[in-house]
Amino acid sequence: MFTTLFNVVLFLIAVYLVVLLIRSVRIVRQAEVCVVERLGKFHRVLDSGIHLIIPIIDRVAAVKDLREHVVEFPPQSMITRDNVSIQIDSVVYYQITDPIRNQYEIANPIAAIENLTATTLRNLIGELDLDQTLTSRDTVNAKLRAVLDEATDKWGIKINRVEIKNIVPPKEIQDAMERQMRAERIRREAVLMAQGEKESNILKAEGLKQAKILEAEAEREAAIRRAEGEKQSQILRAEGEAQAILTRAEAQARGQRMIFEAIKQAAPTKEVVQIRSLEALEKVAEGQATKLIVPSDVASLLGVVAGAKEVLDR
Numbered sequence: 001m002f003t004t005l006f007n008v009v010l011f012l013i014a015v016y017l018v019v020l021l022i023r024s025v026r027i028v029r030q031a032e033v034c035v036v037e038r039l040g041k042f043h044r045v046l047d048s049g050i051h052l053i054i055p056i057i058d059r060v061a062a063v064k065d066l067r068e069h070v071v072e073f074p075p076q077s078m079i080t081r082d083n084v085s086i087q088i089d090s091v092v093y094y095q096i097t098d099p100i101r102n103q104y105e106i107a108n109p110i111a112a113i114e115n116l117t118a119t120t121l122r123n124l125i126g127e128l129d130l131d132q133t134l135t136s137r138d139t140v141n142a143k144l145r146a147v148l149d150e151a152t153d154k155w156g157i158k159i160n161r162v163e164i165k166n167i168v169p170p171k172e173i174q175d176a177m178e179r180q181m182r183a184e185r186i187r188r189e190a191v192l193m194a195q196g197e198k199e200s201n202i203l204k205a206e207g208l209k210q211a212k213i214l215e216a217e218a219e220r221e222a223a224i225r226r227a228e229g230e231k232q233s234q235i236l237r238a239e240g241e242a243q244a245i246l247t248r249a250e251a252q253a254r255g256q257r258m259i260f261e262a263i264k265q266a267a268p269t270k271e272v273v274q275i276r277s278l279e280a281l282e283k284v285a286e287g288q289a290t291k292l293i294v295p296s297d298v299a300s301l302l303g304v305v306a307g308a309k310e311v312l313d314r
Helices: 002-024 099-104 109-125 130-135 137-155 171-266 270-285 298-313
Strands: 025-028 032-038 041-046 049-052 058-065 068-079 085-096 157-168
Touching: 002 025, 025 032, 032 099, 041 058, 041 099, 058 099, 068 109, 068 157, 085 109, 085 137, 099 137, 109 137, 109 157, 130 137, 137 157
Parallel strands: none
Antiparallel strands: 025 049, 032 041, 032 058, 068 085, 085 157
8 A cells, every 4th residue: 555655656756857858948939939937036038049047936927029010009089180080090010129128118018118109109290281291191100100209219119111991081081182173174174175176286386387387398399390390401412403503514514525625526618607697697697676887896706706716626
């Protein structure tokens, strides 16, 4: 009986030691750290990997995820500078940079960030009109991130980015904005149509101008071509007439040479030349209404003709 009880006690001790051994081995995953307390006081931080801790004495107080976290906050009612009530919801991207301060400096960091975001947004929106609020999201996001990052630094948290998701004005403001947008679209349509009509008229005028310029240039080119053709025609006619005159002169010269050659070959006597001269004078006198007076020295004239005959002979 005693032996059986002793065996049970040994078994329980062995199981307890195994459990203590298992609990003393701690495996930390990637991008996580463990905050270890010894006897209720901070002892050390365990990085990713396998670690051994002392059971009962050491305790893992918290496991901190070092990855970037995203938290969405519900819409908050805010009033702009021109007294318009709007609803704004935001998204905060944060990351734990100091697990020790995050564990011991703040009890509920998410609630603290939410309240800080709401109060900061109210201050920023209260300085802006509705139109500025709708068009200045980037400015509001940058200012909000700077304020939150500075406030959460002592909590071991870094605010990487803050985004405003939706800005919802009242229903009547939305209706007025829609009417304004519709009127603006109509105005832009009218402006674009007028601009298009203007550009169309300009293009038409430019086309007519270009057509007239081309027509004038074509007419000028045609006149130049006609003048050139007339000039060439006159030149060709003048050259033809000159060639005709030259041809006639050459024909006459050839005829005279042939006559002279015939006379030379006939070898007329002095008496024949004188008789031919008298016949020529007779032909000249024919058909004349007036009388032809022959000078007394006609015999000498016949001598000149005879001299001409001798010249031809030579």
